[in-house]
Amino acid sequence: MSEFKQTFNSSLGKKLIMALTGLFLCTFLIVHLGGNLLLFKHDQGYSFNAYANFLTHFPPIEVIAYILYLAIILHAIYALVLTVKNRRARPIEYAVRTKSPASWSSKNMGLLGSILLLFIVIHMGDFWLTYKYKHILGFKEYRTNQVTGERTVVDFNPPNQEFERSFTTDGDIEIMRVKDLHSRIQWSFSHLWYVAFYVIAMGALSFHLLHGFQSAFQTFGWMHRKYKPIIYFIGTWLFAVIIPLGFALMPVVYYFQSLSK
Incomplete structure:
Protein backbone atom coordinates (compact mmCIF):
# COMPACT_ATOMS: atom_id res chain seq x y z
CA MET A 1 0.00 0.00 0.00
CA SER A 2 2.84 2.38 0.83
CA GLU A 3 4.53 1.59 -2.51
CA PHE A 4 1.26 2.30 -4.29
CA LYS A 5 0.94 5.62 -2.47
CA GLN A 6 4.56 6.54 -3.22
CA THR A 7 4.06 5.76 -6.89
CA PHE A 8 1.10 8.11 -7.24
CA ASN A 9 2.76 10.80 -5.17
CA SER A 10 5.76 10.79 -7.50
CA SER A 11 6.03 12.94 -10.63
CA LEU A 12 5.43 9.86 -12.77
CA GLY A 13 2.36 8.96 -10.73
CA LYS A 14 0.92 12.44 -11.13
CA LYS A 15 1.53 12.28 -14.88
CA LEU A 16 -0.22 8.91 -15.01
CA ILE A 17 -3.26 10.36 -13.25
CA MET A 18 -3.26 13.32 -15.63
CA ALA A 19 -3.01 10.99 -18.62
CA LEU A 20 -5.79 8.72 -17.34
CA THR A 21 -8.17 11.56 -16.53
CA GLY A 22 -7.25 13.31 -19.77
CA LEU A 23 -8.15 10.30 -21.93
CA PHE A 24 -11.39 9.90 -19.99
CA LEU A 25 -12.23 13.54 -20.71
CA CYS A 26 -11.39 12.98 -24.39
CA THR A 27 -13.94 10.16 -24.48
CA PHE A 28 -16.48 12.42 -22.83
CA LEU A 29 -15.91 15.11 -25.49
CA ILE A 30 -16.85 12.67 -28.26
CA VAL A 31 -20.11 11.72 -26.51
CA HIS A 32 -20.87 15.31 -25.54
CA LEU A 33 -20.39 16.58 -29.08
CA GLY A 34 -22.61 13.82 -30.42
CA GLY A 35 -25.41 14.88 -28.09
CA ASN A 36 -24.95 18.59 -28.74
CA LEU A 37 -25.21 18.07 -32.50
CA LEU A 38 -28.94 17.61 -31.81
CA LEU A 39 -29.00 21.40 -31.57
CA PHE A 40 -28.73 21.48 -35.35
CA LYS A 41 -32.00 19.60 -35.80
CA HIS A 42 -34.80 21.94 -36.83
CA ASP A 43 -37.40 20.45 -34.48
CA GLN A 44 -38.02 23.37 -32.08
CA GLY A 45 -35.68 21.89 -29.50
CA TYR A 46 -37.54 18.57 -29.18
CA SER A 47 -34.54 16.25 -29.62
CA PHE A 48 -32.15 18.32 -27.53
CA ASN A 49 -34.62 18.84 -24.67
CA ALA A 50 -35.35 15.10 -24.65
CA TYR A 51 -31.59 14.42 -24.60
CA ALA A 52 -31.00 16.89 -21.73
CA ASN A 53 -33.81 15.30 -19.77
CA PHE A 54 -32.37 11.83 -20.32
CA LEU A 55 -28.91 12.92 -19.11
CA THR A 56 -30.26 14.33 -15.87
CA HIS A 57 -32.70 11.55 -14.98
CA PHE A 58 -30.99 8.31 -16.00
CA PRO A 59 -29.12 7.06 -12.86
CA PRO A 60 -26.10 5.45 -14.62
CA ILE A 61 -25.50 8.69 -16.52
CA GLU A 62 -25.67 10.69 -13.29
CA VAL A 63 -23.02 8.41 -11.75
CA ILE A 64 -20.77 8.90 -14.79
CA ALA A 65 -21.38 12.65 -14.50
CA TYR A 66 -19.95 12.73 -10.97
CA ILE A 67 -16.96 10.69 -12.15
CA LEU A 68 -16.55 13.32 -14.86
CA TYR A 69 -16.55 16.16 -12.31
CA LEU A 70 -13.96 14.29 -10.26
CA ALA A 71 -11.80 13.74 -13.35
CA ILE A 72 -11.91 17.46 -14.19
CA ILE A 73 -10.91 18.42 -10.65
CA LEU A 74 -8.08 15.86 -10.47
CA HIS A 75 -6.80 16.81 -13.91
CA ALA A 76 -6.71 20.49 -12.98
CA ILE A 77 -5.13 19.94 -9.54
CA TYR A 78 -2.39 17.64 -10.78
CA ALA A 79 -1.66 19.95 -13.70
CA LEU A 80 -1.19 22.81 -11.24
CA VAL A 81 0.98 20.71 -8.92
CA LEU A 82 3.24 19.55 -11.75
CA THR A 83 3.55 23.07 -13.17
CA VAL A 84 4.55 24.54 -9.80
CA LYS A 85 6.97 21.69 -9.15
CA ASN A 86 8.64 22.10 -12.54
CA ARG A 87 9.07 25.84 -12.03
CA ARG A 88 10.56 25.35 -8.58
CA ALA A 89 12.98 22.79 -9.96
CA ARG A 90 14.23 25.38 -12.47
CA PRO A 91 13.72 28.82 -10.92
CA ILE A 92 16.39 30.51 -13.06
CA GLU A 93 16.25 30.55 -16.84
CA TYR A 94 19.14 29.02 -18.69
CA ALA A 95 21.82 31.53 -19.76
CA VAL A 96 22.01 29.87 -23.15
CA ARG A 97 18.82 28.62 -24.77
CA THR A 98 18.99 25.68 -27.13
CA LYS A 99 16.49 25.32 -29.88
CA SER A 100 13.71 23.18 -28.51
CA PRO A 101 11.51 20.97 -30.67
CA ALA A 102 8.66 21.54 -28.21
CA SER A 103 5.52 22.92 -29.83
CA TRP A 104 3.75 26.12 -28.82
CA SER A 105 0.88 24.12 -27.33
CA SER A 106 3.22 22.04 -25.14
CA LYS A 107 4.88 25.20 -23.81
CA ASN A 108 1.56 26.84 -22.99
CA MET A 109 -0.50 23.99 -21.55
CA GLY A 110 -0.91 25.94 -18.30
CA LEU A 111 -2.44 28.93 -20.08
CA LEU A 112 -4.63 26.75 -22.27
CA GLY A 113 -5.79 24.73 -19.28
CA SER A 114 -6.61 27.89 -17.31
CA ILE A 115 -8.79 29.20 -20.15
CA LEU A 116 -10.58 25.86 -20.35
CA LEU A 117 -11.12 25.68 -16.58
CA LEU A 118 -12.67 29.16 -16.60
CA PHE A 119 -14.84 28.13 -19.55
CA ILE A 120 -16.01 24.96 -17.78
CA VAL A 121 -17.03 26.93 -14.67
CA ILE A 122 -19.00 29.49 -16.72
CA HIS A 123 -20.47 26.85 -19.03
CA MET A 124 -21.65 24.58 -16.22
CA GLY A 125 -23.03 27.52 -14.28
CA ASP A 126 -24.99 28.72 -17.29
CA PHE A 127 -26.44 25.37 -18.34
CA TRP A 128 -25.97 22.50 -15.86
CA LEU A 129 -26.52 24.52 -12.68
CA THR A 130 -29.43 26.37 -14.24
CA TYR A 131 -31.03 23.13 -15.39
CA LYS A 132 -30.55 21.24 -12.15
CA TYR A 133 -31.00 23.76 -9.37
CA LYS A 134 -32.41 27.07 -10.63
CA HIS A 135 -36.12 27.40 -11.20
CA ILE A 136 -35.80 29.89 -14.04
CA LEU A 137 -36.23 27.61 -17.04
CA ASP A 180 -36.77 23.95 -22.04
CA LEU A 181 -32.97 24.05 -21.97
CA HIS A 182 -32.97 24.73 -25.69
CA SER A 183 -34.41 28.22 -25.15
CA ARG A 184 -31.69 28.93 -22.59
CA ILE A 185 -29.07 27.99 -25.18
CA GLN A 186 -30.70 30.26 -27.74
CA TRP A 187 -30.63 33.11 -25.24
CA SER A 188 -26.98 32.53 -24.21
CA PHE A 189 -25.77 32.23 -27.80
CA SER A 190 -27.49 35.46 -28.77
CA HIS A 191 -24.84 37.40 -26.81
CA LEU A 192 -21.73 38.22 -28.84
CA TRP A 193 -19.37 38.27 -25.83
CA TYR A 194 -20.45 34.75 -24.86
CA VAL A 195 -20.07 33.44 -28.40
CA ALA A 196 -16.62 35.05 -28.70
CA PHE A 197 -15.48 33.55 -25.40
CA TYR A 198 -16.88 30.16 -26.41
CA VAL A 199 -14.95 30.21 -29.70
CA ILE A 200 -11.73 31.32 -27.96
CA ALA A 201 -12.16 28.48 -25.45
CA MET A 202 -12.61 25.99 -28.28
CA GLY A 203 -9.39 27.33 -29.83
CA ALA A 204 -7.67 26.69 -26.49
CA LEU A 205 -9.23 23.22 -26.42
CA SER A 206 -7.81 22.52 -29.88
CA PHE A 207 -4.23 23.35 -28.90
CA HIS A 208 -4.64 21.66 -25.50
CA LEU A 209 -5.76 18.40 -27.12
CA LEU A 210 -3.16 18.65 -29.88
CA HIS A 211 -0.46 18.15 -27.27
CA GLY A 212 -2.40 16.47 -24.47
CA PHE A 213 -3.79 13.48 -26.39
CA GLN A 214 -0.39 12.47 -27.73
CA SER A 215 1.30 13.21 -24.40
CA ALA A 216 -1.07 10.83 -22.60
CA PHE A 217 -0.01 7.95 -24.84
CA GLN A 218 3.64 8.84 -24.30
CA THR A 219 3.12 8.78 -20.53
CA PHE A 220 1.64 5.29 -20.71
CA GLY A 221 4.45 4.18 -23.05
CA TRP A 222 2.04 3.40 -25.87
CA MET A 223 3.87 5.32 -28.60
CA HIS A 224 5.22 2.35 -30.54
CA ARG A 225 6.51 3.47 -33.94
CA LYS A 226 3.98 1.17 -35.59
CA TYR A 227 1.01 2.98 -34.02
CA LYS A 228 2.52 6.46 -33.63
CA PRO A 229 1.16 7.79 -36.98
CA ILE A 230 -2.34 6.61 -36.06
CA ILE A 231 -2.17 8.29 -32.64
CA TYR A 232 -0.92 11.53 -34.18
CA PHE A 233 -3.62 11.38 -36.86
CA ILE A 234 -6.43 10.87 -34.33
CA GLY A 235 -4.98 13.45 -31.95
CA THR A 236 -4.65 16.04 -34.69
CA TRP A 237 -7.73 15.60 -36.87
CA LEU A 238 -10.33 14.23 -34.47
CA PHE A 239 -9.43 15.93 -31.19
CA ALA A 240 -7.64 19.10 -32.34
CA VAL A 241 -9.76 19.89 -35.40
CA ILE A 242 -13.14 18.14 -35.71
CA ILE A 243 -14.26 18.20 -32.05
CA PRO A 244 -13.34 21.85 -31.25
CA LEU A 245 -14.73 22.97 -34.62
CA GLY A 246 -17.97 21.09 -34.00
CA PHE A 247 -18.41 22.75 -30.61
CA ALA A 248 -17.45 26.21 -31.93
CA LEU A 249 -19.98 26.05 -34.79
CA MET A 250 -22.93 25.78 -32.39
CA PRO A 251 -22.74 29.23 -30.77
CA VAL A 252 -21.77 30.86 -34.09
CA VAL A 253 -24.76 29.38 -35.94
CA TYR A 254 -27.17 30.26 -33.12
CA TYR A 255 -25.81 33.79 -32.90
CA PHE A 256 -26.42 34.49 -36.59
CA GLN A 257 -29.84 32.88 -36.32
CA SER A 258 -30.67 35.30 -33.50
CA LEU A 259 -29.68 38.23 -35.72
CA SER A 260 -32.05 37.12 -38.44
CA LYS A 261 -35.07 37.03 -36.12
Missing part, protein backbone atom coordinates in the same frame (compact mmCIF):
# COMPACT_ATOMS: atom_id res chain seq x y z
CA GLY A 138 -39.58 27.38 -18.74
CA PHE A 139 -41.23 24.16 -19.90
CA LYS A 140 -42.30 22.99 -23.32
CA GLU A 141 -45.06 20.60 -24.26
CA TYR A 142 -44.48 18.61 -27.44
CA ARG A 143 -47.35 16.68 -29.01
CA THR A 144 -46.22 14.25 -31.72
CA ASN A 145 -48.59 12.30 -33.92
CA GLN A 146 -46.98 8.86 -34.17
CA VAL A 147 -48.79 8.11 -37.43
CA THR A 148 -48.18 11.28 -39.43
CA GLY A 149 -45.09 12.54 -37.60
CA GLU A 150 -46.62 15.98 -37.19
CA ARG A 151 -45.56 17.83 -34.05
CA THR A 152 -46.88 20.84 -32.21
CA VAL A 153 -45.12 22.70 -29.42
CA VAL A 154 -46.46 25.12 -26.82
CA ASP A 155 -45.26 26.58 -23.54
CA PHE A 156 -46.28 24.52 -20.55
CA ASN A 157 -46.99 25.72 -17.02
CA PRO A 158 -46.16 22.95 -14.53
CA PRO A 159 -48.69 22.26 -11.77
CA ASN A 160 -46.06 22.78 -9.06
CA GLN A 161 -42.40 23.70 -8.55
CA GLU A 162 -41.39 20.07 -8.04
CA PHE A 163 -42.55 19.08 -11.53
CA GLU A 164 -39.66 17.73 -13.62
CA ARG A 165 -41.07 16.04 -16.71
CA SER A 166 -43.79 13.73 -17.97
CA PHE A 167 -44.22 11.39 -20.92
CA THR A 168 -47.71 10.22 -21.78
CA THR A 169 -49.74 9.09 -24.78
CA ASP A 170 -53.22 10.00 -25.89
CA GLY A 171 -54.17 7.59 -28.64
CA ASP A 172 -51.65 8.12 -31.43
CA ILE A 173 -50.35 11.31 -29.78
CA GLU A 174 -47.13 11.21 -27.77
CA ILE A 175 -47.01 14.02 -25.20
CA MET A 176 -43.67 15.12 -23.75
CA ARG A 177 -43.43 17.88 -21.15
CA VAL A 178 -39.87 18.83 -20.22
CA LYS A 179 -37.66 21.73 -19.12
Whole structure:
Protein backbone atom coordinates (compact mmCIF):
# COMPACT_ATOMS: atom_id res chain seq x y z
CA MET A 1 0.00 0.00 0.00
CA SER A 2 2.84 2.38 0.83
CA GLU A 3 4.53 1.59 -2.51
CA PHE A 4 1.26 2.30 -4.29
CA LYS A 5 0.94 5.62 -2.47
CA GLN A 6 4.56 6.54 -3.22
CA THR A 7 4.06 5.76 -6.89
CA PHE A 8 1.10 8.11 -7.24
CA ASN A 9 2.76 10.80 -5.17
CA SER A 10 5.76 10.79 -7.50
CA SER A 11 6.03 12.94 -10.63
CA LEU A 12 5.43 9.86 -12.77
CA GLY A 13 2.36 8.96 -10.73
CA LYS A 14 0.92 12.44 -11.13
CA LYS A 15 1.53 12.28 -14.88
CA LEU A 16 -0.22 8.91 -15.01
CA ILE A 17 -3.26 10.36 -13.25
CA MET A 18 -3.26 13.32 -15.63
CA ALA A 19 -3.01 10.99 -18.62
CA LEU A 20 -5.79 8.72 -17.34
CA THR A 21 -8.17 11.56 -16.53
CA GLY A 22 -7.25 13.31 -19.77
CA LEU A 23 -8.15 10.30 -21.93
CA PHE A 24 -11.39 9.90 -19.99
CA LEU A 25 -12.23 13.54 -20.71
CA CYS A 26 -11.39 12.98 -24.39
CA THR A 27 -13.94 10.16 -24.48
CA PHE A 28 -16.48 12.42 -22.83
CA LEU A 29 -15.91 15.11 -25.49
CA ILE A 30 -16.85 12.67 -28.26
CA VAL A 31 -20.11 11.72 -26.51
CA HIS A 32 -20.87 15.31 -25.54
CA LEU A 33 -20.39 16.58 -29.08
CA GLY A 34 -22.61 13.82 -30.42
CA GLY A 35 -25.41 14.88 -28.09
CA ASN A 36 -24.95 18.59 -28.74
CA LEU A 37 -25.21 18.07 -32.50
CA LEU A 38 -28.94 17.61 -31.81
CA LEU A 39 -29.00 21.40 -31.57
CA PHE A 40 -28.73 21.48 -35.35
CA LYS A 41 -32.00 19.60 -35.80
CA HIS A 42 -34.80 21.94 -36.83
CA ASP A 43 -37.40 20.45 -34.48
CA GLN A 44 -38.02 23.37 -32.08
CA GLY A 45 -35.68 21.89 -29.50
CA TYR A 46 -37.54 18.57 -29.18
CA SER A 47 -34.54 16.25 -29.62
CA PHE A 48 -32.15 18.32 -27.53
CA ASN A 49 -34.62 18.84 -24.67
CA ALA A 50 -35.35 15.10 -24.65
CA TYR A 51 -31.59 14.42 -24.60
CA ALA A 52 -31.00 16.89 -21.73
CA ASN A 53 -33.81 15.30 -19.77
CA PHE A 54 -32.37 11.83 -20.32
CA LEU A 55 -28.91 12.92 -19.11
CA THR A 56 -30.26 14.33 -15.87
CA HIS A 57 -32.70 11.55 -14.98
CA PHE A 58 -30.99 8.31 -16.00
CA PRO A 59 -29.12 7.06 -12.86
CA PRO A 60 -26.10 5.45 -14.62
CA ILE A 61 -25.50 8.69 -16.52
CA GLU A 62 -25.67 10.69 -13.29
CA VAL A 63 -23.02 8.41 -11.75
CA ILE A 64 -20.77 8.90 -14.79
CA ALA A 65 -21.38 12.65 -14.50
CA TYR A 66 -19.95 12.73 -10.97
CA ILE A 67 -16.96 10.69 -12.15
CA LEU A 68 -16.55 13.32 -14.86
CA TYR A 69 -16.55 16.16 -12.31
CA LEU A 70 -13.96 14.29 -10.26
CA ALA A 71 -11.80 13.74 -13.35
CA ILE A 72 -11.91 17.46 -14.19
CA ILE A 73 -10.91 18.42 -10.65
CA LEU A 74 -8.08 15.86 -10.47
CA HIS A 75 -6.80 16.81 -13.91
CA ALA A 76 -6.71 20.49 -12.98
CA ILE A 77 -5.13 19.94 -9.54
CA TYR A 78 -2.39 17.64 -10.78
CA ALA A 79 -1.66 19.95 -13.70
CA LEU A 80 -1.19 22.81 -11.24
CA VAL A 81 0.98 20.71 -8.92
CA LEU A 82 3.24 19.55 -11.75
CA THR A 83 3.55 23.07 -13.17
CA VAL A 84 4.55 24.54 -9.80
CA LYS A 85 6.97 21.69 -9.15
CA ASN A 86 8.64 22.10 -12.54
CA ARG A 87 9.07 25.84 -12.03
CA ARG A 88 10.56 25.35 -8.58
CA ALA A 89 12.98 22.79 -9.96
CA ARG A 90 14.23 25.38 -12.47
CA PRO A 91 13.72 28.82 -10.92
CA ILE A 92 16.39 30.51 -13.06
CA GLU A 93 16.25 30.55 -16.84
CA TYR A 94 19.14 29.02 -18.69
CA ALA A 95 21.82 31.53 -19.76
CA VAL A 96 22.01 29.87 -23.15
CA ARG A 97 18.82 28.62 -24.77
CA THR A 98 18.99 25.68 -27.13
CA LYS A 99 16.49 25.32 -29.88
CA SER A 100 13.71 23.18 -28.51
CA PRO A 101 11.51 20.97 -30.67
CA ALA A 102 8.66 21.54 -28.21
CA SER A 103 5.52 22.92 -29.83
CA TRP A 104 3.75 26.12 -28.82
CA SER A 105 0.88 24.12 -27.33
CA SER A 106 3.22 22.04 -25.14
CA LYS A 107 4.88 25.20 -23.81
CA ASN A 108 1.56 26.84 -22.99
CA MET A 109 -0.50 23.99 -21.55
CA GLY A 110 -0.91 25.94 -18.30
CA LEU A 111 -2.44 28.93 -20.08
CA LEU A 112 -4.63 26.75 -22.27
CA GLY A 113 -5.79 24.73 -19.28
CA SER A 114 -6.61 27.89 -17.31
CA ILE A 115 -8.79 29.20 -20.15
CA LEU A 116 -10.58 25.86 -20.35
CA LEU A 117 -11.12 25.68 -16.58
CA LEU A 118 -12.67 29.16 -16.60
CA PHE A 119 -14.84 28.13 -19.55
CA ILE A 120 -16.01 24.96 -17.78
CA VAL A 121 -17.03 26.93 -14.67
CA ILE A 122 -19.00 29.49 -16.72
CA HIS A 123 -20.47 26.85 -19.03
CA MET A 124 -21.65 24.58 -16.22
CA GLY A 125 -23.03 27.52 -14.28
CA ASP A 126 -24.99 28.72 -17.29
CA PHE A 127 -26.44 25.37 -18.34
CA TRP A 128 -25.97 22.50 -15.86
CA LEU A 129 -26.52 24.52 -12.68
CA THR A 130 -29.43 26.37 -14.24
CA TYR A 131 -31.03 23.13 -15.39
CA LYS A 132 -30.55 21.24 -12.15
CA TYR A 133 -31.00 23.76 -9.37
CA LYS A 134 -32.41 27.07 -10.63
CA HIS A 135 -36.12 27.40 -11.20
CA ILE A 136 -35.80 29.89 -14.04
CA LEU A 137 -36.23 27.61 -17.04
CA GLY A 138 -39.58 27.38 -18.74
CA PHE A 139 -41.23 24.16 -19.90
CA LYS A 140 -42.30 22.99 -23.32
CA GLU A 141 -45.06 20.60 -24.26
CA TYR A 142 -44.48 18.61 -27.44
CA ARG A 143 -47.35 16.68 -29.01
CA THR A 144 -46.22 14.25 -31.72
CA ASN A 145 -48.59 12.30 -33.92
CA GLN A 146 -46.98 8.86 -34.17
CA VAL A 147 -48.79 8.11 -37.43
CA THR A 148 -48.18 11.28 -39.43
CA GLY A 149 -45.09 12.54 -37.60
CA GLU A 150 -46.62 15.98 -37.19
CA ARG A 151 -45.56 17.83 -34.05
CA THR A 152 -46.88 20.84 -32.21
CA VAL A 153 -45.12 22.70 -29.42
CA VAL A 154 -46.46 25.12 -26.82
CA ASP A 155 -45.26 26.58 -23.54
CA PHE A 156 -46.28 24.52 -20.55
CA ASN A 157 -46.99 25.72 -17.02
CA PRO A 158 -46.16 22.95 -14.53
CA PRO A 159 -48.69 22.26 -11.77
CA ASN A 160 -46.06 22.78 -9.06
CA GLN A 161 -42.40 23.70 -8.55
CA GLU A 162 -41.39 20.07 -8.04
CA PHE A 163 -42.55 19.08 -11.53
CA GLU A 164 -39.66 17.73 -13.62
CA ARG A 165 -41.07 16.04 -16.71
CA SER A 166 -43.79 13.73 -17.97
CA PHE A 167 -44.22 11.39 -20.92
CA THR A 168 -47.71 10.22 -21.78
CA THR A 169 -49.74 9.09 -24.78
CA ASP A 170 -53.22 10.00 -25.89
CA GLY A 171 -54.17 7.59 -28.64
CA ASP A 172 -51.65 8.12 -31.43
CA ILE A 173 -50.35 11.31 -29.78
CA GLU A 174 -47.13 11.21 -27.77
CA ILE A 175 -47.01 14.02 -25.20
CA MET A 176 -43.67 15.12 -23.75
CA ARG A 177 -43.43 17.88 -21.15
CA VAL A 178 -39.87 18.83 -20.22
CA LYS A 179 -37.66 21.73 -19.12
CA ASP A 180 -36.77 23.95 -22.04
CA LEU A 181 -32.97 24.05 -21.97
CA HIS A 182 -32.97 24.73 -25.69
CA SER A 183 -34.41 28.22 -25.15
CA ARG A 184 -31.69 28.93 -22.59
CA ILE A 185 -29.07 27.99 -25.18
CA GLN A 186 -30.70 30.26 -27.74
CA TRP A 187 -30.63 33.11 -25.24
CA SER A 188 -26.98 32.53 -24.21
CA PHE A 189 -25.77 32.23 -27.80
CA SER A 190 -27.49 35.46 -28.77
CA HIS A 191 -24.84 37.40 -26.81
CA LEU A 192 -21.73 38.22 -28.84
CA TRP A 193 -19.37 38.27 -25.83
CA TYR A 194 -20.45 34.75 -24.86
CA VAL A 195 -20.07 33.44 -28.40
CA ALA A 196 -16.62 35.05 -28.70
CA PHE A 197 -15.48 33.55 -25.40
CA TYR A 198 -16.88 30.16 -26.41
CA VAL A 199 -14.95 30.21 -29.70
CA ILE A 200 -11.73 31.32 -27.96
CA ALA A 201 -12.16 28.48 -25.45
CA MET A 202 -12.61 25.99 -28.28
CA GLY A 203 -9.39 27.33 -29.83
CA ALA A 204 -7.67 26.69 -26.49
CA LEU A 205 -9.23 23.22 -26.42
CA SER A 206 -7.81 22.52 -29.88
CA PHE A 207 -4.23 23.35 -28.90
CA HIS A 208 -4.64 21.66 -25.50
CA LEU A 209 -5.76 18.40 -27.12
CA LEU A 210 -3.16 18.65 -29.88
CA HIS A 211 -0.46 18.15 -27.27
CA GLY A 212 -2.40 16.47 -24.47
CA PHE A 213 -3.79 13.48 -26.39
CA GLN A 214 -0.39 12.47 -27.73
CA SER A 215 1.30 13.21 -24.40
CA ALA A 216 -1.07 10.83 -22.60
CA PHE A 217 -0.01 7.95 -24.84
CA GLN A 218 3.64 8.84 -24.30
CA THR A 219 3.12 8.78 -20.53
CA PHE A 220 1.64 5.29 -20.71
CA GLY A 221 4.45 4.18 -23.05
CA TRP A 222 2.04 3.40 -25.87
CA MET A 223 3.87 5.32 -28.60
CA HIS A 224 5.22 2.35 -30.54
CA ARG A 225 6.51 3.47 -33.94
CA LYS A 226 3.98 1.17 -35.59
CA TYR A 227 1.01 2.98 -34.02
CA LYS A 228 2.52 6.46 -33.63
CA PRO A 229 1.16 7.79 -36.98
CA ILE A 230 -2.34 6.61 -36.06
CA ILE A 231 -2.17 8.29 -32.64
CA TYR A 232 -0.92 11.53 -34.18
CA PHE A 233 -3.62 11.38 -36.86
CA ILE A 234 -6.43 10.87 -34.33
CA GLY A 235 -4.98 13.45 -31.95
CA THR A 236 -4.65 16.04 -34.69
CA TRP A 237 -7.73 15.60 -36.87
CA LEU A 238 -10.33 14.23 -34.47
CA PHE A 239 -9.43 15.93 -31.19
CA ALA A 240 -7.64 19.10 -32.34
CA VAL A 241 -9.76 19.89 -35.40
CA ILE A 242 -13.14 18.14 -35.71
CA ILE A 243 -14.26 18.20 -32.05
CA PRO A 244 -13.34 21.85 -31.25
CA LEU A 245 -14.73 22.97 -34.62
CA GLY A 246 -17.97 21.09 -34.00
CA PHE A 247 -18.41 22.75 -30.61
CA ALA A 248 -17.45 26.21 -31.93
CA LEU A 249 -19.98 26.05 -34.79
CA MET A 250 -22.93 25.78 -32.39
CA PRO A 251 -22.74 29.23 -30.77
CA VAL A 252 -21.77 30.86 -34.09
CA VAL A 253 -24.76 29.38 -35.94
CA TYR A 254 -27.17 30.26 -33.12
CA TYR A 255 -25.81 33.79 -32.90
CA PHE A 256 -26.42 34.49 -36.59
CA GLN A 257 -29.84 32.88 -36.32
CA SER A 258 -30.67 35.30 -33.50
CA LEU A 259 -29.68 38.23 -35.72
CA SER A 260 -32.05 37.12 -38.44
CA LYS A 261 -35.07 37.03 -36.12
